[in-house]
Amino acid sequence: MIAMEKKKKALSDIIIVGIGMTPVGEHWGKSIRELALDAITAARSDAAGLKPQAIFVANMLAPYLSGQTQLAALLADFAGLRGIEAVTLEAAGASGGIALRQAYLALASGLVDTALVVGVEKVTDRSSAELEAALSTASDADHEAVHGITSTAQAAILMRRYIYENNMPADALAYFSINAHTNAVTNPNAMYRRAIQIEDYTHASMVSEPVNMFDAAPIADGAAALFLVRDDGSPNMLPHPRVRIAASAAISTAVALHDRTDPLELYTSAESSKLTLQQAGLKHDDIDLFELHDQYSVYAALSLEAVGFAERGQGWRLALDGAISRSGRIPICTFGGSKARGDTGGATGVYQLAEATLQLQGRAGENQIANAKIAMVQCLGGTGATAATHILELVDGS
């Protein structure tokens, strides 16, 4: 009985009670701390003004592009939260999910009662060569980056092999981009609020063949934040329907793409999603939407396969037949994804989580997925050396 009591306490719900997002774009007038402050202020206001005991900051590039370490301490102080615990988490594009994972562990341990997860990235202060060099730090420095590889080139290498192995039409990945752009039209925070047609894709200029302009997400400035509390079970005055973290998992593998047994198999995506489904006791059919990693369109296809929504080599068909649309079987990138909302490096995972929260709370406006109750949210670092996967669930009767 005591053991059961303890278990129950340890597993008390972690609730996302507020979110905040800045528009993604070229914020020439804002520094990294000002961007983060906007998101923090919005999330705290959304959470009825609660104060966090700890702040977990997701960021990839500040040491290279802003010359700033101890970013979490800097942001806490700048946001009027001087004195609280502050820690920065870095796992390239997976930083956001990893930061939520750490906040979740802190809250679940019982040692922290309220926490902020803040994702922020400031990329437009530097030249494109400097930005490419900074982004390439997500690869193995001694065995990949030294050869002049870029994240775009790695996606292109994967996409060429994917097309080669699956004998598919050259424009088969187009519908990931078309879906993302369609969903971004009604997202006020999106960078590209313009729908595109198949002709736009087929006529797009190449970035790194076969990756064209519409296969690659634009990287830009942005910040997003989540306010989390541990639910103590008492009737409360939370301002929104309660969204709980039903499952949380993070997995790593070889950083170098060439060190994977099969580069087209996203091992960390597969394993972390499997763990979350087990933790939550759910099946694929229970997932109402899936916010996935779409920094390049090929990763969307590979993620759908790794997680098990499609057979190996068939992920692209879900885009072609409309299954990923807002009214489809497994909606993805419901606010435009990295492709059209814009990619914000280490902050991307926090945008995904904030968007999924809005969906479950019924606050997604024109982007609302009907009757959305359960969302899977996954972000990947680099070519997938790190994956962080969460399942969010609307609490019954809230």
Place this chain on the structure above:
Amino acid sequence: MEASRHWRLKQERYTLMGEICPHCKEKIFPPRDFCPACGEDARNLFQFSGRGEVYSFTTVYQAPAGYEENAPYTIALVRLEEGPMLTAQLTDMGDETVEIGMPVEMVTRRLRSDGERGMLVYGYKFRPQLARAISA
């Protein structure tokens, strides 16, 4: 400058020296001391032949800082004939068109330069297999 960082890697960069696992016989490149296949200690040196084939490839137009002068360049994942895969630029292509499965061999070339007074970093790149090119 990072001179010592590149100096430490000279054996693998200049000669494709890797390792072989004494337990499961997995051939390992780059060297890493723990076998990625079986997890046991692996420190026995193994000399790779330098021959392999292209797994996949692309062209980089927007190069990172330090690589701009070479752009555009072709970069590939190369599957070595002994099993491991590595990332490298393709070079000396002449009139040949790169394709998946193309046989290639290792050569030593300049990888990057850090300005007029900066350090030059050398290492492996891959070119079409010469014997094959001559007989063709």
